[in-house]
Amino acid sequence: MKLKCGFEWHVQLDTNKLFCSCPSLLIDKDKDIEIKRRFKASLGESGKADITASFEEGKARDVIYEAPVEASCLVEADEEPPHEINKEALKIALEMSNALNCKIFDEIIFMRKVIIDGSNTSGFQRTALIAIDGSFKVKDKNIGIATINLEEDSARRLGSNLNVAKFKLDRLGIPLVEIATELIETDEEELKEIAEEFGRFTRLFKVKRGIGTIRQDVNLSIEGGSRVELKGFQDIRHMDRVIVNEAERQKSLLKLINDRGYLSQNLNSINNKGLNQILSSTKSELIIRGIKSDKLVLGIGFKNFKGIFGYKLCEGKRFGSEVSDYLKALFGAGIIHSDELPAYGISLDDVRKVKEELNLGEDDAFLITIIKKEEKERAIDSILNRIRSLLASVPTEVRAVNEDNTSSFLRPIGGKDRMYIETDLPIVEVEKDLLKEAEKFKGFSTESLKSKYGLNDDTLNLLIKAKKLDLALKLNLELKLDFNTIKKVLVEDLTYVRHKLSLDLDENAAIDILKQIADGTITKEASAPILERMALNEFKSADEAIKKVNLRKLYKDELKKEILPIIKSGKLNENDIIISLKQKVGPRFDYNEAISVIQTLNGKKGNN
């Protein structure tokens, strides 16, 4: 299917928080401190309130924060201004910007983006534009990178109902790099490939790993449709399914608008009635519960609307669901529509009574919703506005991805009205050294790494998985060691020791060993036995271990002295000689060096 899509990736960095020195850790234990707040929409720089903010304000609920002391302080609680920006996070953002061939700004200005769903204690998210205009290559396709922002992650949502939203402050303030692509002309298969390739790319940097550490939003429009932002892909393996469903939903809606969009004129004269009386003897538990809790069972009739609410948009979604999801987001109550009845305990007889009450005929339809009495007018307005906008065009909105690969209305798309300048932070002038340092990452990618360093996929993946790629690159540069040796000692040997002894050994021990290998003091085969003994605390340093255990690499002369008697004993085959040598001196020789000595000795012998 032909699509126009854009990605927005949010990547958590593996550093401390962006504006304080708290560690970026998620804490899973009971609350220490609880903070209660309530939010109001404030005007943006343009003098207008943001549509999203106004929407959230309409919900008027309390927000409760759990504040674990291990991973939050007064900054997260918004009781103290932000501290100076985390330089390490900025450095990583600059590295990524360079790797994505972007134009980088040398001044960074933090803005406040109004968000009052409670996910930020301050009522805004701090975000700064770092770079623009880059590119990212997937196979032979160039993906345009529009913007790169450095921003703070939001608080972790623990749950919410109509009256209270609950969050934890541990995630708030974790540095995020937000990368937004230009619109890409693509299809659902390729879209998935791009997402996967981008995932591999980010792991070349110091970023967090695991579920929730890269979050991606996809905005999508089909021809004639509108921009819809899909948020919260849990699993990119099903991304293609979600995209296809959304494209289908937009297509079907466009068809409906074309065929029956004129019906929106009927919305000017709708009939509504309280149904508490006439449905007082229904078998529907849902309605009885509503009546008992003194709510209004509201019926709204729609002339000539038969079939509209039951109209299928995509697998699992009907026109009615679109109205229902919208109302749920606003009031916590969904709708029941006549196209799906009888159901939910509502009988044919109930349907007949409702139709009579609302004065409806064969071609008409009705909705039932159960709300607080005082919400009646607002609910009717919301329902009518929703139907009107659905019958006019595909509504531009943010939709949450559901587990069944469909999506539901989440909120309107925020605009520029939600941005204003962060006055608690100075303009950050990026230091020349930092810019220069990050420039080394120009064109950095898995492909460039492989070709530049002769790395194969296995070694690269292993180093990435073990989060040792930075270190390996550094050691390769400083020690002039090949990646196979580095990978063996830094990843394989450390893992071997950890599994064998169930002891964790500091990576400094491995670095120590690599230095000795680079100096020619030991061979890489000697690394595991030395690391083992260091893990057992027998020795404090590689140096001490090498001296005491006698694992020093043999000099060429010594190697000759060991090999000569083996040859004299009648062994001429190189492999046989190596096996005997190993039995005699263990890992104290380099294979290639030994072969060269054997060949020289054999040659000499031949000459004699």
Ligand SMILES: [Zn+2]
């Ligand atoms: Zn903090």
